[in-house]
Amino acid sequence: MGKAEGMAPPAIALRGIEKRFGAVHANRAVDLTVRRGTIHGIIGENGAGKSTLMAILHGFYQADAGSILVNGREVAIRDSRDAIRLGIEMVHQHFMLVERFTVLENVMLGAEGGPLLARGAAKARAELARLGEAFGLRVDPDARIENLPVGAQQRVEILKALYRGAELLILDEPTGVLTPQEADDLFRVLRALRAQGRTVLLITHKLREIMAITDRVSVMRAGRMVAHRETAATSVAELGELMIGRRLAAPAPRPAPKPGPVLLEARNLSVRDAAGVERVKGVDLALRGGEILGIAGVAGNGQGELLEALAGMRRPSAGEIRLGGQTVFPGRDFNPAALRRQRLGHVPEDRLRSGLLRNASAAETAILGYQDDPSWRRFGLLAPAAVAAHAARLMRDYDVRPADPALRSALFSGGNQQKLILAREIDRDPQVLLVGQPTRGVDIGGIDAIHQRLLACRAAGKAVLLVSVELDEIMALADRILVMFDGRIMGELAAAEADEQRLGLLMAGVAPERAA
Amino acid sequence: MGDVPRWAELALLPVLNLLLALALTALLVLATGGDPVAALTALAVGSLGSADALGYTLYYATNMAFTGLAVAVAFQGGLFNIGAEGQAYLAGLGVTLAALHLGFLPAALLVPLAIAGGAAFGAAWAAIPGWLQARRGSHIVITTIMFNFLAAALMVHLIVNLLTAPGSMAPESPPFPEAASLPGLAQLGFPSSAPVNLALGLAVLAALGVWLLVWRTPWGYALRVMGQSPAVASYAGIDQGRMIILVMALSGALAGGVAVNELLGAQHKLLLGFTSGYGFTGIAVALMGRNHPAGVLLAALLFGALTQGGAELAFEVPDVPSEIVVLIQGLVILFTGALGNMLRPALARVLGRAGG
Structure with missing residues (x-):
């Protein structure tokens, strides 16, 4: 196509790429042309x-x-x-x-x-300054990675790529x-990269x-x-x-919340992680039946530890937790099993790590x-038939596919595992x-089904606490939104007053008074 | 990694690996100037060729089944119990104390009590490392290895200084009373010279019990959850500290079966070093048996046969060094354990082509 239009050859051209993993046909006859200097x-x-x-393009798979073809030459x-x-x-x-390395050390990696670091370091330092200037990627070269915010760490990754002479950057x-x-x-x-003739491939599921x-x-x-579309000539809907290969139904309007009694309450809750670092700092929250309370925040601001503490998996270092009007922490019987008996359900943040038995059957x-x-x-003995029958019923009722209780849990898709x-x-x-x-x-299909389930729980008068880093999800489901930053609740917004701008400032740790 | 059908996974692959180990052994025998056919024949006949030979094979296999089960059950909980040797040794003390001090009881009471004594001592010796892991974070591999040495030193002290009969020069306990003995299996056609005894039946029952416990009870379910992932166990509300101590105690009790087979079944007295490495062989047995009771029984049979056949081999074919048996065992472990997946991709390709 590049030649036909009389332009330089495309930065990357893939022709008929095929890749199979056993029975899974991951790539079928994939063609892709990426023009130089475009995103x-x-x-x-x-x-x-x-x-x-992308793994094929980056040499991880063959x-x-x-x-x-790179720049028109087969490689x-x-x-x-x-x-x-x-x-x-x-x-x-x-x-x-x-x-634990500094920005400079990471970039040089x-x-x-040469055998002596000093010369390379001087060169890298000068080059970093130049790249930072050219692309607006300013990072202190002597800062340690562990002390940098996530956004800056990402800039270091990009600098690293540019330092090694990246012409095509895959994100x-x-x-x-x-x-x-x-x-x-x-x-x-x-x-800025595009303006200087570099090519960017952006992998994402976010249409916006x-x-x-x-x-x-x-x-x-x-x-x-x-x-393949020119972005200017397409739309989010298309x-x-x-x-997904079909039209998505517009979300049904949600009925107004009918808040019931407070079912879960945390007072001045503090939680430390395994290393002893305080990750939740004096959080107060109250959750009523019939509502979904969203907790928004950039990943790693204490939401995970808060959730684990409320589920009984992590012992808080201070504070109080009340479940259904009863104090469960501090208390002798504070563990996930006891809380389950008091009718607390928990869908863990990392389902692969803690929510399912990857190497055991779905049953x-x-x-x-x-x-x-x-x-x-x-x-008195576990009856595999009874367990399988229970699993088969759950799979039928919740549309888990394939509905095979004997299938290994790891072999289900993410959406079906979650269901x-x-x-x-x-x-x-x-x-x-x-x-x-x-x-x-x-x-996407699975997301919709899961959201409907959560809304059904809300309609049934259950109290739902939703922790998510996806703002769209929080805004679509939650009646009230708490934003966490650095282990603290930065602010609370009602669903009606929440927008990306306000949430974003709170997530970045900007207090509402100053934001206004 | 290729996927092979279940029958091939459970039956074909181990057999192929075993054949590979034997083939390599034959080559090595040939290389050292021996006759591989004579050597492998002596190995087979010496282990399975007569009722007497089979009696010895099963006797050794009983020890290995107990220690294999001990290692396997702990492994289902993600714990690598290297200490079956020491646990079996301490269990010998429990058996001996019961046999010597309760000798006035009839056999129907004395034997169960001696078995219980062995199981209790083995369990206690394993529960200490379990407790250290659960409550103090000391790694079970390290502590169980250490406890093997402690057991060896403690038992030498006890046997030499306290248990040896006054005036005796042999480092062993006085003989057990007549009642403290498990019957042999003469009714099944084994000659009375073969040491195989009722402990074999106990080992099979133990395997069945382990299977029921691990795969058919909520406790076993929780154990396997912990073995797969401590993070999942924590999510599921499983008290892992308690679980670790309990499963280690169970593991130690199973290892104690060696003492039952050896002391109540064959020796009828406590001997220095009577465990002679069965605890370590149990690791290989569990590895080869894929930590499943049925697999452990089969693997124990194989290792028992290798032990008995190897002794005969050294006797019958003098130009083959007796170390060759250790070599065979090593190769079997290497091919079935460490290289257990080596043939898998090729097998998957062959079976895949044949199937579709």
Whole structure:
């Protein structure tokens, strides 16, 4: 296409890329052309094959078939060193930085420039200053990574890539950990890169980001490239449809909340993490039946520890927790099992790490936490048939696919794993439901189903505490929103008065008085 | 990693790995100037070729089944119990104290009490490292290794200084009373010279019990959850400290079966070092048996056969060094354990092609 238009060859051209993992056909006949000096978006649901494609481009996987052309020349990318040599750099969703090293040391990593560090360091320092100037990427070269905010760490990742001569920068879900304001800063940097002729590939599932920053966008679905569009000539609605292959129903209007009695209350709650660092600092909250209370915040501001403490998994260092009017902390019987008996349900933040048994069947995952229930025992022994029947019923009622209780839990998609966990917790008819990041890694169809379940809990008079880093999710579901920053509640907003601007400032730790 | 059908996973793969180990052994025998056919024949006949040989094989296998189960049950909880050797040794003390001090009781009471004594001492010796792990964070691998040394030193002291009969020069306890003995299996056709005894039946029952406990009770479910992931166990509200102490005690009690088989079944007195490494073999047995009771029984049978067959081999084929048996055991462990997945991708390809 580049030649036909009489332009320079495209920065990257993929032709007929195929990749299989066993029975999974992750990439099917994928074609992609990325023009030099553009910001090119790739969108698709989880599992659509975006990450596989990028991993092939970055040399982490080899394609089974197909060819890769860089600047019009066919190349073989066998490992990431090949990719780096070709000027292809990737900024991962989870940063690859040495926490205890300084910015300068991290940037030099892998490009030390000789046996003695001093010369390389001087060169790197000068180069960092130049890059910072050119692209608006200013970071103190002598700051330690562990002391930098997430947005600055991401800038270091980008600097690292540029220092090694990146011509094509791949960013994988770069805004997942950023506040909206930090995301705007990132976009400014990306525009500066484009202005200087570098090429950016942006992987995301957020349609609004695609619309805001990209020049062109390619849509993947089920391993295929289903469409390429000029961003200016498409719309969020069209892209959404292309992504999921059907039209999304408009969300039904929510009935007004009917708040019931306070079912969960925390007073002056403080929680330390395993290392003894205070992560929750004197939090007060009250949660009523029939409402969804959202807790917003950039990941890592104490929401996780708060949720674990409320669920009984982590002993608070101070404060009080009342569940259904009874004080459970401080108290002798403060543990997840006892709280479950008092009808507290908990969908954990990290379902893969703590919510399900990856190597056991879905049936075993379906009784996790409730293994002592006598209803799946016969003659005092666990009856696999009873457990499987229970799992089969949950899978049917909550549309978990495939509805096979014998299938290993790890083999379900993220959305179906989450539906199974929700089914397990909601089926026990809890009075309070704690939910952490319910739609992380869940595809759009699954997100909708999970949101409907949470709204149904609210309609049934249950008290739902929703912790999420997805502002869209919080704004779509919560009746009231608390914003956490550095272990404290920065402010509370009613659903009606919450918008991205206000939430973003609170998430960044700007107190409402100063924000006004 | 290729996926192979379940039957191939459970049956074909271990057999192929075993054959590979034997083939390599044959090559090594050939290389040292021996006759591989004669050597492998002597190994097979010596372990399974007669009722007497089988009696010895099963006797050794009983010890290995107990220690294999001990390691396997702890492993289901994610705990690597290296201390079955010491736990079995201490269990010998429990068996001996019961046998010597309660000798006035009839056999029907004395034998169960001696078994209980062994199990209790083994359990207690394993529960201490369990407690240290659960409440003090000391790593179970380190502490159980240490406790093997402690057990060895303690038992030497007790046997030499306190238990040896007055005037005797042999470092062993006085003989047990007649009643403190498990019957042999003469009714099943084993000659009375073969040391196999009723402890074999106890080992099979123990395997069944472990299977029921681990796969058919909520406690076992919780144990396996902890073994898969402590984070999931914490989410599920499982008291992991308590669980660690309990499963270690169970593991130690199972290791105590060695003392039952050896002391009540065969020796009828407490001997210095009677555990002779069965605790460590149990690790290999559990590894090969994939930490499942059925697998442990089969693996124990194999290792028992190798032990008995190896002794015969050294006797029958003098130009083959007796160390060859240790070599075979090492190769079996290497191919079934450490390299257990080596053949898997190839097998998956072959079976995949045949299947579709």
